[in-house]
Amino acid sequence: MQNLHGIPINYYVILSTALFCVGALGVMLRRNAIIIFMCVELMLNAVNLLLVAFSSYFGDSQAQVFVFFIMAVAAAEVAVGLAILIMIFRNAGTSDTDVLTKLKW
Amino acid sequence: MEQLVKLIPLFPLISFAIIALMNRRLSKPQAAVIACIGVLLSFIDSAVVFQSQLQSFHPVEVKVFDWIIAGNFNASFSFLVDPLSSIFLMVITGVGFLIHLFSVGYMKDDDGMRRFFAYLNLFIFFMLVLVLGNNFLVMFIGWEGVGFCSFMLIGFWYKDNKNNDAAKKAFVMNRIGDLGFLIAMCLIFFNFGSLNYSTLFSPGFLAESSVSTETLTLITFCLFVGAMGKSAQIPLYTWLPDAMAGPTPVSALIHAATMVTAGIYMVARTNVMFSLTPDTMTLVSIIGIATALLGAVIGLFQNDIKKVLAYSTVSQLGLMFVALGVGAYTAAVFHVVTHAFFKALLFLGSGSVIHAMGGEQDIRVMGGLKKKLPITYLTFLIGTLAISGIPPLAGFFSKDQILSEAFAHNKILFALGLLVSLMTAFYMFRLFFLTFHGSFRGTHDQEHHLHESPMNMTLPLIVLAVCAAFAGFIGVPHVIGEGLGLHNLFESYLSPVLGVSSSHIEASVEWMLMGLTTVLIVMVILYARHLFVSKNYVPESDSHMKGSFKKLAYGKFYVDEFYNKVFTQPLDKISLFLEKGIDIPVIDGMVRGIGKLTQGLASIARKIQTGNTGYYAIAFVFAILLLFIFFI
Numbered sequence: 001m002q003n004l005h006g007i008p009i010n011y012y013v014i015l016s017t018a019l020f021c022v023g024a025l026g027v028m029l030r031r032n033a034i035i036i037f038m039c040v041e042l043m044l045n046a047v048n049l050l051l052v053a054f055s056s057y058f059g060d061s062q063a064q065v066f067v068f069f070i071m072a073v074a075a076a077e078v079a080v081g082l083a084i085l086i087m088i089f090r091n092a093g094t095s096d097t098d099v100l101t102k103l104k105w
Numbered sequence: 106m107e108q109l110v111k112l113i114p115l116f117p118l119i120s121f122a123i124i125a126l127m128n129r130r131l132s133k134p135q136a137a138v139i140a141c142i143g144v145l146l147s148f149i150d151s152a153v154v155f156q157s158q159l160q161s162f163h164p165v166e167v168k169v170f171d172w173i174i175a176g177n178f179n180a181s182f183s184f185l186v187d188p189l190s191s192i193f194l195m196v197i198t199g200v201g202f203l204i205h206l207f208s209v210g211y212m213k214d215d216d217g218m219r220r221f222f223a224y225l226n227l228f229i230f231f232m233l234v235l236v237l238g239n240n241f242l243v244m245f246i247g248w249e250g251v252g253f254c255s256f257m258l259i260g261f262w263y264k265d266n267k268n269n270d271a272a273k274k275a276f277v278m279n280r281i282g283d284l285g286f287l288i289a290m291c292l293i294f295f296n297f298g299s300l301n302y303s304t305l306f307s308p309g310f311l312a313e314s315s316v317s318t319e320t321l322t323l324i325t326f327c328l329f330v331g332a333m334g335k336s337a338q339i340p341l342y343t344w345l346p347d348a349m350a351g352p353t354p355v356s357a358l359i360h361a362a363t364m365v366t367a368g369i370y371m372v373a374r375t376n377v378m379f380s381l382t383p384d385t386m387t388l389v390s391i392i393g394i395a396t397a398l399l400g401a402v403i404g405l406f407q408n409d410i411k412k413v414l415a416y417s418t419v420s421q422l423g424l425m426f427v428a429l430g431v432g433a434y435t436a437a438v439f440h441v442v443t444h445a446f447f448k449a450l451l452f453l454g455s456g457s458v459i460h461a462m463g464g465e466q467d468i469r470v471m472g473g474l475k476k477k478l479p480i481t482y483l484t485f486l487i488g489t490l491a492i493s494g495i496p497p498l499a500g501f502f503s504k505d506q507i508l509s510e511a512f513a514h515n516k517i518l519f520a521l522g523l524l525v526s527l528m529t530a531f532y533m534f535r536l537f538f539l540t541f542h543g544s545f546r547g548t549h550d551q552e553h554h555l556h557e558s559p560m561n562m563t564l565p566l567i568v569l570a571v572c573a574a575f576a577g578f579i580g581v582p583h584v585i586g587e588g589l590g591l592h593n594l595f596e597s598y599l600s601p602v603l604g605v606s607s608s609h610i611e612a613s614v615e616w617m618l619m620g621l622t623t624v625l626i627v628m629v630i631l632y633a634r635h636l637f638v639s640k641n642y643v644p645e646s647d648s649h650m651k652g653s654f655k656k657l658a659y660g661k662f663y664v665d666e667f668y669n670k671v672f673t674q675p676l677d678k679i680s681l682f683l684e685k686g687i688d689i690p691v692i693d694g695m696v697r698g699i700g701k702l703t704q705g706l707a708s709i710a711r712k713i714q715t716g717n718t719g720y721y722a723i724a725f726v727f728a729i730l731l732l733f734i735f736f737i
Binding site: 024027028029030031033036097098100101102 | 715716717718719722723726
């Protein structure tokens with residue numbers, strides 16, 4: 001096993017997988033839209049972490065550029081997403097996704 | 106010269122466009138003036154063209170634009186001015202202008218006056234296209250166009266549903282004829298490869314072509330079916346009497362003087378083909394004489410002033426077809442011209458009477474109008490004498506020509522034709538005496554309302570009366586002409602197109618026929634006078650009618666009812682069956698079934714859409730996992 005700053009690469013992989021699973025489960029199981037939103041961010045950052053780790057591991061800086069891009073896009077996405085959430089809350093009085101089922105049949 | 110020919114139909118088209126587009130922005134008198142000027146300019150133009158035709162005799166072909174060029178099919182929108190079309194031009198624009206003038210007074214109180222003049226101008230345009238066309242296709246444009254205008258004008262007072270029914274009837278009846286014309290056109294193109302008159306009717310073209318007589322007979326038969334529809338011959342004549350629902354000037358212009366003679370024009374135009382097919386010719390003369398007889402018999406018993414004139418028109422058109430059928434094309438066209446004058450005169454006269462009576466058309470409540478309407482009385486008298494065939498008025502010469510040609514061809518045809526003439530004289534004088542002589546039989550209000558029509562209505566009557574009196578002299582028969590030094594101008598003018606009639610009968614025989622006819626007609630008139638003036642006989646009211654034949658004839662032999670039973674009702678039943686039995690269950694069922702199926706499937710599938718974001722997320726994740734498993 002090769003090391004990265006003294007920590008084996010496996011650990012990075014396991015950590016980001018765990019983070020991703022926590023995020024995915026959160027998205028699936030939680031009801032509050034804000035929490036779901038945060039979980040989505042968590043998944044995104046889990047992937048970021050993996051990318052950075054491998055970038056350092058292979059000595060290739062391309063992945064780091066990628067991560068910057070992802071962070072920039074995520075920032076924009078957060079701005080838009082939060083704005084939508086606020087509007088939903090103002091109109092519906094709640095951010096519980098079980099209540100927000102207007103689009104069903 | 107070419108420009109002048111192009112302008113002839115353009116004038117009425119322009120005035121139509123102005124009136125139709127400006128509509129309410131024009132005052133009624135303005136619309137009337139524009140309409141009249143349009144036709145007047147066209148008339149002057151036609152007169153100039155006619156004049157040059159008189160001098161040169163050379164047919165003039167004018168190409169306006171290339172219309173359809175597809176493969177070896179080539180039809181240009183082009184006009185042909187030859188003696189035949191120039192005569193029709195003169196009649197259409199001349200009589201047309203007078204009737205426009207009459208309409209100014211007749212329609213002045215009508216709200217739809219602008220619409221009326223717009224249609225009338227459009228009609229003149231299409232009629233001019235019809236006679237000017239240089240090939241069958243251009244003629245067909247005019248043919249359909251006049252039918253359309255006739256439809257619009259019969260149903261002019263569209264608030265009364267009866268008028269709309271009459272309009273529809275005219276349109277459908279004409280459509281049956283048009284189908285014949287269309288088939289004939291297709292056959293001509295397939296067999297000869299051209300629709301141009303100049304190609305088809307060039308000397309020897311038809312005779313040298315390898316087309317069999319049977320095909321040619323079929324073509325002429327189909328053409329004649331077209332003529333039957335437009336010119337109201339048995340079995341398609343029933344629309345014409347109903348067409349009297351339109352305003353009286355329309356009856357005069359479209360349903361007496363011009364449009365209904367389009368069938369005669371067409372047969373005369375294609376005379377080269379008809380001459381080669383004796384079978385069709387026989388049919389034409391049989392249909393013609395049958396129509397003439399039927400129209401005359403029904404006319405004897407009608408009590409509506411316009412209905413009498415309508416059946417008289419049917420009957421006279423029948424006589425023209427008799428002339429066509431015996432190959433006397435010139436006689437037929439001559440009768441078209443004289444008939445246009447006196448029948449337009451009679452219709453306008455009846456319009457003047459109806460105007461004075463405040464819309465009343467029943468001759469049983471008229472009578473004694475002689476003193477109140479002196480100009481109408483005099484002009485109507487001239488028209489009646491002319492249609493009866495009293496020398497030397499126009500009707501005498503044309504009718505005599507037809508009868509003597511018929512005599513030369515077939516004695517029975519002559520006898521029946523003579524009978525028709527006698528009946529014509531009787532019902533016309535019956536109408537005349539009942540309307541103008543005796544004492545007034547209407548209500549007091551109507552009597553008070555009686556008045557002579559204004560100047561702009563009587564002027565056309567006077568001009569037409571002069572024409573009806575003297576137009577006959579352009580076609581004086583040889584036997585009379587020789588003695589007086591008069592030449593038959595009409596025949597020699599038309600001979601390049603229609604040829605000279607081959608049938609000759611002895612001068613003495615012709616004199617005898619003329620004398621016999623005239624004496625008999627005078628006797629019939631005297632009898633009518635005896636009956637309706639001396640004895641003051643007035644036809645009984647509908648409920649008191651005696652005699653089964655009389656009832657039968659008054660009911661127009663119930664041909665309408667017969668057609669209704671035999672054609673309309675079964676057709677209705679079939680349509681109803683197709684709707685109830687096939688359209689709704691089968692076709693609609695199929696379309697609706699597909700819709701129902703989609704709906705059913707969707708109602709199951711849409712259950713998946715819970716609207717709950719959590720489910721979507723789970724589905725999303727599991728789908729991705731599945732994809733991973735599938736691909737790795």
